[in-house]
Amino acid sequence: MKRIDIGLVGYGVVGNGVARILEEKKELLSKKSGVEINLKKVFTRNWNKSFPYPLPESKKAYSLDEILQDDDISIVVELTGGIDFPYKLISEAVEKGKHVVTANKALLAERGKEIFLKAEQKDIRIGYEAAVAGGIPIIRALREGLIANDIIKIYGILNGTTNYILTSMYKQGKDFKTALREAQELGYAEADPTLDINGTDAAHKITILASLSYGGFLDFSQVYVEGIESIHPLDIELGKDLGYVLKLLAIAKGHNGEVEVRVHPTFIPEDNPLAKVDGVFNAVMVEGDAVGESMFYGKGAGSLPTASAVISDIVDISKSIAEGVGRGIEITSMNWEHKDLTLTRVPDFYTRYYLRFTVPDVTGILAKVAAVFARFNISIAAVIQKEKVVSMYESKEKVVPLVILTHTASENNIQKAIKEIEQQGITVEKTVIIRVEDEEK
Amino acid sequence: MKRIDIGLVGYGVVGNGVARILEEKKELLSKKSGVEINLKKVFTRNWNKSFPYPLPESKKAYSLDEILQDDDISIVVELTGGIDFPYKLISEAVEKGKHVVTANKALLAERGKEIFLKAEQKDIRIGYEAAVAGGIPIIRALREGLIANDIIKIYGILNGTTNYILTSMYKQGKDFKTALREAQELGYAEADPTLDINGTDAAHKITILASLSYGGFLDFSQVYVEGIESIHPLDIELGKDLGYVLKLLAIAKGHNGEVEVRVHPTFIPEDNPLAKVDGVFNAVMVEGDAVGESMFYGKGAGSLPTASAVISDIVDISKSIAEGVGRGIEITSMNWEHKDLTLTRVPDFYTRYYLRFTVPDVTGILAKVAAVFARFNISIAAVIQKEKVVSMYESKEKVVPLVILTHTASENNIQKAIKEIEQQGITVEKTVIIRVEDEEK
Ligand SMILES: NC(=O)c1ccc[n+]([C@@H]2O[C@H](COP(=O)([O-])OP(=O)(O)OC[C@H]3O[C@@H](n4cnc5c(N)ncnc54)[C@H](OP(=O)(O)O)[C@@H]3O)[C@@H](O)[C@H]2O)c1
Ligand SMILES: NC(=O)c1ccc[n+]([C@@H]2O[C@H](COP(=O)([O-])OP(=O)(O)OC[C@H]3O[C@@H](n4cnc5c(N)ncnc54)[C@H](OP(=O)(O)O)[C@@H]3O)[C@@H](O)[C@H]2O)c1
Numbered sequence: 001m002k003r004i005d006i007g008l009v010g011y012g013v014v015g016n017g018v019a020r021i022l023e024e025k026k027e028l029l030s031k032k033s034g035v036e037i038n039l040k041k042v043f044t045r046n047w048n049k050s051f052p053y054p055l056p057e058s059k060k061a062y063s064l065d066e067i068l069q070d071d072d073i074s075i076v077v078e079l080t081g082g083i084d085f086p087y088k089l090i091s092e093a094v095e096k097g098k099h100v101v102t103a104n105k106a107l108l109a110e111r112g113k114e115i116f117l118k119a120e121q122k123d124i125r126i127g128y129e130a131a132v133a134g135g136i137p138i139i140r141a142l143r144e145g146l147i148a149n150d151i152i153k154i155y156g157i158l159n160g161t162t163n164y165i166l167t168s169m170y171k172q173g174k175d176f177k178t179a180l181r182e183a184q185e186l187g188y189a190e191a192d193p194t195l196d197i198n199g200t201d202a203a204h205k206i207t208i209l210a211s212l213s214y215g216g217f218l219d220f221s222q223v224y225v226e227g228i229e230s231i232h233p234l235d236i237e238l239g240k241d242l243g244y245v246l247k248l249l250a251i252a253k254g255h256n257g258e259v260e261v262r263v264h265p266t267f268i269p270e271d272n273p274l275a276k277v278d279g280v281f282n283a284v285m286v287e288g289d290a291v292g293e294s295m296f297y298g299k300g301a302g303s304l305p306t307a308s309a310v311i312s313d314i315v316d317i318s319k320s321i322a323e324g325v326g327r328g329i330e331i332t333s334m335n336w337e338h339k340d341l342t343l344t345r346v347p348d349f350y351t352r353y354y355l356r357f358t359v360p361d362v363t364g365i366l367a368k369v370a371a372v373f374a375r376f377n378i379s380i381a382a383v384i385q386k387e388k389v390v391s392m393y394e395s396k397e398k399v400v401p402l403v404i405l406t407h408t409a410s411e412n413n414i415q416k417a418i419k420e421i422e423q424q425g426i427t428v429e430k431t432v433i434i435r436v437e438d439e440e441k
Numbered sequence: 442m443k444r445i446d447i448g449l450v451g452y453g454v455v456g457n458g459v460a461r462i463l464e465e466k467k468e469l470l471s472k473k474s475g476v477e478i479n480l481k482k483v484f485t486r487n488w489n490k491s492f493p494y495p496l497p498e499s500k501k502a503y504s505l506d507e508i509l510q511d512d513d514i515s516i517v518v519e520l521t522g523g524i525d526f527p528y529k530l531i532s533e534a535v536e537k538g539k540h541v542v543t544a545n546k547a548l549l550a551e552r553g554k555e556i557f558l559k560a561e562q563k564d565i566r567i568g569y570e571a572a573v574a575g576g577i578p579i580i581r582a583l584r585e586g587l588i589a590n591d592i593i594k595i596y597g598i599l600n601g602t603t604n605y606i607l608t609s610m611y612k613q614g615k616d617f618k619t620a621l622r623e624a625q626e627l628g629y630a631e632a633d634p635t636l637d638i639n640g641t642d643a644a645h646k647i648t649i650l651a652s653l654s655y656g657g658f659l660d661f662s663q664v665y666v667e668g669i670e671s672i673h674p675l676d677i678e679l680g681k682d683l684g685y686v687l688k689l690l691a692i693a694k695g696h697n698g699e700v701e702v703r704v705h706p707t708f709i710p711e712d713n714p715l716a717k718v719d720g721v722f723n724a725v726m727v728e729g730d731a732v733g734e735s736m737f738y739g740k741g742a743g744s745l746p747t748a749s750a751v752i753s754d755i756v757d758i759s760k761s762i763a764e765g766v767g768r769g770i771e772i773t774s775m776n777w778e779h780k781d782l783t784l785t786r787v788p789d790f791y792t793r794y795y796l797r798f799t800v801p802d803v804t805g806i807l808a809k810v811a812a813v814f815a816r817f818n819i820s821i822a823a824v825i826q827k828e829k830v831v832s833m834y835e836s837k838e839k840v841v842p843l844v845i846l847t848h849t850a851s852e853n854n855i856q857k858a859i860k861e862i863e864q865q866g867i868t869v870e871k872t873v874i875i876r877v878e879d880e881e882k
Contacts, residue, residue, distance in 0.1 A: 013826045021589050021731060031656070032588055043586045049658070129586065135732035137586025145570065145578025147473055148462050148752035276717060290749040291576035291739060292463060297714060298735030310732040311589035313703060319772055325764045331757060 003036040007067035007098075009089060010080035011051060012042035012131070017307030018077065019408045022314075024085040029311070031232040035318045039194025041067050052303070068092055074321050075314060078102040087111055099321070101313040103130035103306055106195075109204035113217035123326040127313025130207040133282045135160055135305030136298040137312065141286070143332045151213040155251040155437065158205040160280035161189045161196035162248040164226050166236075166265075168277045170245060175233050188280055199263040200249060206250035206261055208334075210283070213252060214259045215337030222343050225439050226264035234357060234431055238384060238403050239267050242354070245275040249437060256364035267275055267354055267436040273297075307310055342414045347412035352381070352436035355414075357402045357421065358429035365402060365426060372420050375403035375404075376413040381405045399428050407440060445759040448508035448539075448798040450530060451521035452492060455544055455571070458748030459518065460463035461494040463755075470752070476759045482508050493744070509533055515762050516755060517745075528552055535565045540762070542754040544571035544650075544747055546637075550645035553657035555776055564767040568754025570677040573646040574599055574723045576746030577739040578753065590729025592654040596692040598880065601721035601741045602630045602637035603669050603689040607706075608719045611686060612848050616674050629721055639668035640689060642706040643733070645730070647691035647702055650725070654693060655700045656778030663784050666707035671763040675799060676873055678709050679825060679844050683795070701785035706878040708795055714738075735746075735794045762808040788853035793877035796855075798843040799870035800863065806843060808866060813861050817854040822846045840869050846882060858870060 006022070022029070022039045030036050033364070043061035061067055061327055067076060076093040078100060080084050086107050090100050091114075102108070108115070110133055119126050129139045133156070142151070145193070157163050161310025165179040180197065182191035187349045195201045203225045211217055228248050236246050244267035253260045268275050273295050277283040287293050299305035320329050327333065366383065372379060382405040407416070418431050447463070449456055463470070463480045469753050471477050484502035502508055508517060517534040519527045519541060527548050531541050532555075541560070543549070550570055551555070556746050560567050570580045574597070583592070598604050605807060606620040615623070621638070624630035636642045644666040651656055685708035694701045700820050709716050714736050718724040723741025740746035761770050800806045807824065825844040832835065847855070857870050 017731075025589065025591075028591065029588070034769070034774075135587075136735055137582050140581055140586050141578050144757060145581050145753050146749065147470070147578075148466065148749040148758050150466075150469065159527075207510050273714075273717065276714065286748065288576075289744040290458075291745055292743075293741030294577055294737070296735075296737055299733045303732040304735075305733055308587065308589045308729065315588050316585060316772060323766045323770050325766055327772070328475070329760060329764050329766070329770060330762055332474075336473045367457060381628045 001030060001034065001036050002322040003038050003071045005038050005040040005074040006075050006077060007040060007070065008077045008312060009044070009064065011042055011068060011077065012079065014305045014306045015042070015044070015079040016051055018055040018079065018133065018310050019055060019302035021304070021307050021311055022412060029315060033315045033319060035252055035322045037314060037316070037318055040073055041070065043067055049325055060233050064089065067432065068096055068159060069436065072317050073098060073357070075099045075317055077310060077314065079147060079310070083107050083110060087115070090115055092119060094118050094122050097122060097124065097415070099125045099168050099317045101127040101317065102311055103310055105131040105201070105204040105208060109207040109220045112208070112211065112334070118347065120327065120333070120335070125317050125320065125327050125330060126169065127207065127317055129313050130309035132208050133296070134286055134298070134300040134302065135216050135308045136282060136284065136296045137301065137309065138209070138284045138296050139212065140170070140211065140298060140312070143330070146286060146288050147332060149290045150287055151254060151286060152425050153251070153287040154209050154284065155249050155252045156276050156284035157247055157274060157282055158250045158300065159192055159202040159248060160282060162202070162279065164188045164279050165197070166248060169231065169233060173233060199225040202250040203263045206263060210252035210259055210261050210341070211334050212332070214254050214341050216335060216339045216341040218259065218261065218341040220233055224262040224264070224346050224406050226248050228402055230312050231265055232432070234401065235434060238356065238386070238401065239354065239434070241384060242267070242382065242405060244268060245268050245270050246272060252438070256341065258321065258344045260349060261343045265434055267434055267438070269438050277377040284374055285345065287355060290433055294340060347410070347415070349411040350408050352408055352438055353406045354404070354434040355404045355413055355418070356432040357404070357427045358399050359427055361398045361400045361404045368424070368426050369404065369421055372417050376417040378409045378413055378417055379407040397428065442471060442475065443478050443763040444479050444480050444749055445515055445762055446481040446513040447521065447755060448481060448511065448514040449518045450485070450505065450508060451519065452483055454744050455588065455747045455751065456483070456485070456520040457489065457492055457494040458744035459751050460723070462745070462752055469755060473770070474756045474760060476756070476763045478759055481514055484508055491771070504728060505530065506605065508581050509537055514539060516542060516758055517619045517821060518751060518755065519545060520751070525549060526547050527758055528556070531556055532559060532777045534773070535563050538565065539869050540566045540758045542568040542751055542758065544751055546572040546642070546645040546649060546710060550648040553649070553775070559691060559801040560609050561768065561774070561776070561785055564763065566771060567756050569649065570754050571650040571747050571750035573649050573685050573741065574725055574737070575739070575741040576749045577723060577725065577737045577741065578750065579650070579725045579737050580802050581655065582737060583650065583770070587727060587732060588773060590731045591728065592695060592729055594692070594694045594724065594728040595650050595654055596690050597725035598715060598718050598723055598775065599628055599691045599725070599741065600643040600689060601723060604642070604718065604830045605629045605720050606638070607669060607687055607689060610672065610674060610677050614674060617670065617672055621787065630880065638670055640666040644704045647693050647704060647783050651693035651700055651782070652700050652775050653773070655695050655782050657780045657782040659702065659782040659784055660698065664786050665703040665705070669706050672706055672871070675842065679797065679827070679842065682825060683708070683823065683846060685709060685877065686710050687875070688715060692878070699783045699785045700791060701812060703790065706875055708879070709874055715856050717761060754813040769878065780824070790852040791849055793849055794847045794855050795875040795877050796847070796859070798845070799840050799867045800843045800868055802839045802841045809843065809865070810843065810862055810869050813858050818860040819850045819854055819858055820848040822848050834850050
């Protein structure tokens with residue numbers, strides 16, 4: 001049986017899980033795969049602390065060179081985090097002809113193009129199953145299982161922290177701050193949860209899925225991202241009345257040679273399978289022209305679920321090394337169109353909208369709002385006006401929420417209409433805009 | 442770009458879908474995969490009818506030899522059905538050194554061992570993604586994505602016809618016959634739905650998933666199978682009161698070196714993600730020791746969803762041919778333990794039970810039943826007794842249903858206890874036994 005030597009860099013949450021499984025399941029993995037996978041060396045910047053899965057001295061590396069300069073090591077597993085250090089590390093590994101496995105979505109979303117192009121030149125494989133949706137094998141599904149499909153749309157819940165917070169806001173009526181604090185206390189949100197709650201993490205992941213689905217790289221800095229920081233419990237309640245659940249959705253759709261990529265709080269119908277994905281679970285819905293809708297659901301993070309994905313790549317690449325093949329065996333590369341993807345401009349988004357205007361409690365307001373909508377070609381699907389919630393507003397004067405659910409409209413027209421409504425002084429507070437993913441029947 | 446020639450045998454529902462996608466998406470497939478996949482010849486036994494995707498004369502074969510004797514054809518796609526003919530066809534293809542793709546679950550469940558062993562000898566790949574759960578890439582998930590996991594349990598809804606029927610019984614309160622007839626009228630059940638409704642089709646599929654998960658072949662004739670033919674709407678109603686939804690579940694669990702495989706109507710908690718899988722959709726839940734619970738959901742049948750899976754195998758195998766590798770590149774073979782699996786005997790099943798006794802409406806009955814249960818170590822979790830449903834019974838005397846939900850018990854004890862209860866004359870009709878998949882908290 002061929003032996004493949006692995007070098008691991010970064011020994012934190014995921015690294016410990018990977019080492020544990022590689023060691024404890026060595027026999028299972030070689031029975032299943034027919035190759036011997038040998039964790040040869042692990043490098044991390046500080047060995048002077050305790051680890052959930054302590055390593056013997058013989059496996060510890062005290063410099064990166066012990067991995068990069070070791071010709072036996074053919075796969076480098078990058079599990080550090082951040083961007084600059086892993087970028088340099090991976091570039092050097094590729095340069096040295098070593099294959100790479102990484103769970104680093106930030107790196108791949110922001111600098112994936114440079115890495116993948118270099119890997120193409122050098123016939124190096126880059127495994128990144130763990131970078132999106134943790135233990136769920138969504139990368140394989142897109143790369144292999146669903147290859148016969150044009151991907152119409154791919155969307156999902158890709159961040160467990162925000163989903164945990166939104167679930168407890170929805171189910172227990174908590175406000176954002178309370179829900180966040182509790183998530184932190186329970187270990188479902190990090191001490192600095194910024195990249196989770198502002199949507200960046202989900203955006204990294206959908207960028208990777210969009211690249212693979214549509215076959216090219218895209219400019220991450222142009223992806224539309226909105227977080228959940230300013231979600232008010234009132235909107236979650238009002239959405240419920242409309243039959244909607246609020247989720248932080250990451251969405252990619254292809255049309256007319258462009259790709260629309262966006263991350264924002266989104267209302268989805270309560271009978272959409274994603275509406276039932278609660279807490280820290282992730283789920284990805286893929287709509288393919290042949291397969292229809294399919295959904296992939298599971299743990300999106302955590303030491304062992306993420307390690308499960310890392311190891312699937314390690315085994316896959318080990319098999320290709322053992323068989324003497326390189327990137328050529330990979331069924332679909334991320335760059336299969338061999339071009340950069342064009343992102344749809346934000347004003348060109350078309351979707352449905354939930355709009356909450358805060359208006360004085362007098363007659364004739366709806367008529368005024370409707371008149372502006374008509375001018376911008378926005379058609380109204382439903383209106384809710386509720387007395388009882390007035391007390392939730394901070395304004396002094398008597399105001400009420402006026403909620404309008406639109407049919408599909410252009411972002412451009414919506415923004416213009418709201419601007420005009422606000423300029424006419426119809427509203428007394430900033431208008432709340434929540435996009436709605438709900439196909440018109 | 443390398444060209445791989447394909448021969449297709451059987452031109453029905455799935456065959457037409459496969460040809461359509463291979464032809465209409467030739468360019469997409471070669472951009473994504475880097476190989477040219479060429480549908481060279483199609484054989485079916487009768488070309489004298491109309492087809493949803495008509496083929497040019499040049500692609501029609503009028504004898505199997507036009508495919509089997511053509512040295513250019515390196516992959517034979519079997520889409521006929523039944524067992525004897527495809528067994529012979531696949532054996533000949535393997536003998537000739539041709540790789541095989543099939544959607545035939547009956548064949549693989551009942552004679553997979555012979556086929557896979559022959560394929561091993563000849564270094565031939567057999568693709569069977571389409572044989573289980575149609576368009577859902579569950580085979581790849583088990584073979585590759587979840588390789589790091591010991592599979593604790595794999596279970597799911599693997600037959601769309603029965604799920605459609607049970608969904609309309611649950612949601613619209615229909616009886617079995619009406620629901621079946623409507624499913625037939627709508628094309629969701631075949632004219633002869635026997636293998637669907639008696640559970641055989643689901644059993645074929647779970648047998649394949651069990652083999653792959655636990656690494657060996659098993660004796661299909663010993664798999665426990667129960668269909669939905671005799672499900673009474675009353676039990677669906679009473680289950681609802683307990684918070685359960687009735688599904689035809691196919692279940693495989695590994696323990697103590699044995700594999701428990703069974704298909705039967707099963708109550709699951711309404712908050713289990715599978716409870717929400719309605720109509721013709723399929724879903725598979727996999728519990729792995731590293732990844733936890735993950736679920737795969739989508740269309741389990743139909744021309745294009747199934748073709749999507751068939752094509753994923755065609756591309757995969759084409760890539761391996763183009764790269765000059767054989768079975769060795771397959772990440773996990775179905776037979777990775779290289780031994781036959783031992784099936785758990787039926788009396789050794791342990792699960793929870795819903796039991797509906799039909800008893801006279803007099804006091805003291807529950808005490809008698811409970812006494813027998815105690816003797817067989819069966820502990821009771823809940824009891825329901827309902828007056829109002831009496832009218833649904835055909836018996837003349839005044840009888841009531843006595844429903845008992847047990848904690849985990851052995852099948853052996855349950856059967857013995859029921860036998861004793863019936864022998865004591867406590868009941869007036871045959872007892873209804875429905876197994877319950879609901880972990881004790
Ligand atoms: N945690 C998850 O559930 C999860 C899920 C999916 C993907 N990921 C991704 O996986 C990667 C690792 O995540 P993690 O949660 O395991 O992070 P972590 O617990 O913070 O571990 C990171 C490890 O890398 C080490 N490290 C950081 N910078 C280094 C450097 N410059 N040189 C050497 N070692 C360095 C850290 O050392 P110190 O401890 O000494 O700082 C630590 O051992 C990240 O890209 C993350 O986005 C994580
Ligand atoms: N339909 C689905 O959604 C689905 C999903 C998953 C898996 N599958 C599996 O896929 C396979 C094909 O299913 P299907 O629905 O496409 O069946 P189908 O519509 O009945 O098509 C079968 C085709 O094979 C031909 N055929 C049958 N026996 C033959 C023989 N001895 N020699 C030559 N041709 C023969 C039939 O010809 P005639 O029409 O002339 O009889 C027909 O063209 C089956 O194994 C099935 O279990 C089907």
